């Protein structure tokens with residue numbers, strides 16, 4: 001297995017509050033890695049550091065063998081933030097075009113990618129509407145399309161399916177699985193939806209800034225001797241009390 | 242390439258936002274016009290009441306555009322003045338004139354007092370000479386010939402004030418709009434999102450400077466042309482120098498606006514910077530004479546960009562100075578812009594450590 005992301009002893013604090021403690025993990029190429037854990041556990045903080053938007057206080061993160069933060073690496077990382085960051089005054093298409101033009105893409109590639117990403121999230125019909133006229137789910141989908149726009153080797157999606165209806169969520173997950181299988185993309189997903197967690201190859205449980213358990217979904221279920229993933233989550237959350 | 246994409250997007254967004262466009266291009270012209278009308282309103286001719294004043298003096302007063310109403314046996318001039326809406330009251334008792342002034346506006350009262358005193362003085366002098374048997378034609382006006390280094394007897398307060406005003410509007414509106422522009426980018430999360438793309442910090446700063454700079458240039462040119470050709474503000478020097486000063490000032494406003502926006506969490510907080518960052522600059526821009534202020538206050542004035550811009554603009558527009566005379570002001574302004582731009586680069590580090 002080719003290692004895509006290596007996280008070594010990462011610690012991060014904001015002021016006095018330690019948000020991540022001594023995180024250690026390795027994520028291989030062509031896998032989907034899920035982060036689950038209670039709100040405020042530190043998932044977003046960790047994911048942002050992988051993208052290189054913040055620097056660990058201690059330890060190091062390497063992506064494709066390059067120490068982060070690294071500007072060139074960002075060409076290979078598609079990031080979808082937890083909250084939609086879109087230009088409301090612009091249309092969906094203008095948003096896609098703008099973000100696409102920040103990456104190294106030829107004119108032709110750009111056109112192809114825009115229509116691919118838009119159709120993946122089922123927005124082709126609405127591309128010429130202003131984003132301010134989009135529904136919450138449509139904005140979420142546009143954010144996802146933007147994350148895919150430069151055809152990156154790594155996708156980092158922070159709660160990508162919040163506000164997206166079950167049918168579209170299903171098709172988005174199928175596409176993520178296809179990208180993993182056929183294009184060997186490495187995908188990191190944070191989620192509060194347990195059936196999504198079960199579709200990941202590996203899951204890490206984050207709580208209070210530490211990874212308290214990780215492994216395949218089946219391994220985690222075995223660990224807590226349960227059949228439902230919801231219970232895994234509950235056990236993990238309860239442990240400290 | 243990335244910068245161009247960002248510039249295009251900024252321009253597109255401003256064009257979509259009609260209010261911002263109006264604020265940039267219509268508001269300054271409206272306020273300038275209003276100011277012009279307010280300051281250039283024709284002076285109201287004062288009305289004075291007189292008692293026991295000789296006819297020749299009354300004629301002289303009327304010649305000097307003062308309305309005269311005659312009264313008799315007034316015991317309380319103050320009451321009469323208020324009742325009859327008089328600006329002043331002149332009583333002569335035992336050849337001794339007494340002038341009561343309404344003084345609701347000290348500037349008007351002063352002017353009126355000077356005029357009346359002058360007329361009475363001249364009259365008395367003439368009477369004195371006449372008594373001695375000399376005939377001298379009455380001359381009230383040309384006793385002292387007045388010449389002006391800057392402007393002329395026609396100069397109005399607005400003429401001196403307007404160069405500062407032009408600079409101020411450029412500064413204020415560019416500051417506000419660029420600041421809020423970058424702020425929107427922050428609060429909507431798109432700035433953070435941008436930072437997860439390979440864009441460099443300087444590319445963002447450059448795009449903001451150019452993107453909003455284009456609007457600032459247009460605005461500056463419109464304001465300058467409007468002030469000079471429509472409002473007929475005095476312009477002795479070259480219009481190119483006026484535009485040059487304003488463009489550099491706009492750059493300062495642009496970089497200061499974007500910089501301060503990083504310390505604001507909302508549009509409202511951006512507006513809160515106006516009393517702190519903008520209003521004090523007006524005090525030191527030369528509308529009030531700086532010379533009379535205590536030394537430390539003058540030093541404070543000299544760290545304000547608008548002080549230099551106003552100095553340069555007054556120099557060119559009113560005094561007719563050339564590029565060489567204002568180069569010092571320009572260099573200082575450029576230094577301000579450079580410092581703010583560098584600080585902007587650092588402020589963006591908050592979003593990505595690279």
Ligand SMILES: Nc1ncnc2c1ncn2[C@@H]1O[C@H](COP(=O)(O)OP(=O)(O)OP(=O)(O)O)[C@@H](O)[C@H]1O
Pocket residue numbers: 014019037038039040041042043044045046082
């Ligand atoms: N910029 C920041 N400054 C200070 N504290 C922060 C900052 N960002 C996050 N935190 C704190 O770090 C902790 C972890 O936040 P994080 O956003 O990583 O949680 P999360 O696991 O993503 O939660 P959620 O599931 O709700 O998205 C929280 O307690 C939060 O208050």
Ligand SMILES: [Mg+2]
Pocket residue numbers: 043044045082158
């Ligand atoms: Mg989060």
